[in-house]
Amino acid sequence: MVRLIGIAIGFLFCFVLMWAALTPREAAAPDPVKLLHRHPKEVTFAHSGPFGTFDRAQLQRGFQVYKEVCSACHGMYHLAYRNLEEIGFSPEEVKAIAAEYEVSTIDQATGETTTRPAIPSDKFYRPFPNETAARAANNNAYPPDLSLIVKARKDGEAYVYSLLTGYGETPPEGFEVPEGLNYNPYFHSVNIAMVQPLVDDQVTYADGTKATVDQMARDVTAFLRWAAEPELERRRKAGIVTLAFLAILTVLAYLSYRRVWAGVQH
Incomplete structure (x- = not known):
């Protein structure tokens, strides 16, 4: 009797498995975020392509946008003011730019913490002393450092440019944007804490x-690309010279081969 009960339970178990496997499943509800999220726009710059070079005027305009708009929340902790000479600013201009900011130092006479005007060798001004202060000032959102943002995000320049120009669109009917967030279809979750940073004639x-x-989006994106990879032009020049050297070496090696083995009968 016990054996028959066991066999019956086994058959019932197999039947349930077959029923579960053959019964059509309901289609999963599509993720609205994935449907709304867009791939970055196509955008080109003067430095795009293997032979492109930075447009110094565009980089200086991009620095102005960063300085007057982005630096209120975002830092560039890996850049020093003297690096700006690489994009066309004169040493005097760099000194003047740096002197607009105050940095912490130690008074050698008293040993107390004080401030002094920044000098070209100082790193860029930090808008917040630490992450805690940054979150407290931005509704718990942490503005990332922009020094390497182009390399830190997939699609790099295209993503940054698309994000900056992706505001202003109305979300589709039925999609609610949480309080304190803003709709931007180029952000990974389409809801971003950063308000629209750029407006015309800003x-x-x-x-x-x-x-x-x-x-402005193009200019600041180009500046951020330079900040993330200031050696871009030197690296490309070195690559072109290397390829040219290898091409010449290949030709010389072939000619040497022909000369050395010219008298050998096959």
Whole structure:
């Protein structure tokens, strides 16, 4: 009797498994975030491509956008003011830019903490002393360091440019944006804590360039690319020289081969 009960339970178990395997499943509800998220826009710069070089005027405009807009929340902790000479600023201009900020130091006479005007060798000004203070000032959102942001994000420049120009669109009906967040389809979760940072004519370019959102986004993205990879031009030049050397070496090696083995009968 016990054996028959065991066999019956086994058959019942197999039947349940077969029923579960053959019964059609309901389609899973699509993730609205994945449906709304967009791939970055296509964008090109003067430094795009294997032979591209940085546009110094664009880099200086990009630094102006960073300085007047982005630096209120975001730092660039890996750059020193003297690095700005690489994008066309004169030593005097760099000194003047650095002197606009105060940095902490120790008074040699009293040993107390004090401040002094920054000098070219100092790192860029930090808007917040630490992460805790940054989160407290930004509704618990932490503004990331922008020194390497282009390399730290997938699609690099295209992502940064798309994010900066992706505000202003209305979310589809039925999609609710949580309080304190903003809709941007180019952000990975489409809800971002950063409010729209750029608006037309937000800065006044010294060279007279029209400061549209698109122009400012391009300029600051180019500046951030330079900040993340300032050796880009040198690396490309070294690569071209290396390839040219290898090409010449290959030709010489082939000619030497022909000469050495010219008298050998096959």
